[in-house]
Amino acid sequence: MSIPVHADGSTTGPYEVWQVIGPVLTALVPVCGAASRRYAVGAVPGGAIGLALAACAD
Template identity: 65%
Template sequence: MAQRPLKLVPQLMAILAVAVITLALWAAWLGWDQHRDVHPDGSETGPYEAWQVIGLVLTLLAPVYWAASRRYFAGAVLGVTAGLTAAAYYDWSDDSSGLFMVGVGMVMVGSLVVTGAVSAVIASVKTRTGPARQRS
C-alpha cells in the first residue's frame, strides 16, 4: 500500500479548523457556566457539572474522527489539545492563586494523550474497513 506524503498545508488547516471547533465547543458546553456551588459546610464545587464535561468530550469525537479518518493526525491531536489548552487558560486565568496553571497543564497533557489514543484507534479501524482494502 502506497503512503501519501505528509502535506504541510492540509495538516495546518486541519489543526486550525479543529482548534477553532474545539474553542467553540468549550464555549458552548463550559464557557457560560461560571457559578460555583457552595455547600452547607462551606466547601465549593464547580463551576462545571459532570454532564457538561461529558457533553464536551462526546462532541469533540466528531472533529477528531473527521481529522483522523482523513489521516490528519496532527490536526486531530494538536488541534484539540491547542483548543482545550487555550480555552482552559482563558477561562481559568482569573484565579488569583496561580494554581490554574496546574489545571491547564493537566488539560494539555490529558487531551494530548487521549486524542492521540483515540486518533490511533480511529485510523486503525478506518484502515481495516476502508475502501482501499482488497482481497487477494
C-alpha cells in the first residue's frame, strides 16, 4: 500500500479518519459493556478476538 502524495507535496497516512474511528468504536463499546457488567475477564480478550476475526474476514 503506497502513501498518497498530494499536489502540494504533502502526504497523508494510509488510513482515513473513519477507518480508525470504526474499529475503535467496535472494540470500545463491547469492552465497556462487559466491564460495566463486571465481566472484565472476558471483556478484553473478547474484544480483541472479535476485532481479529472481523479483520480476517475482511
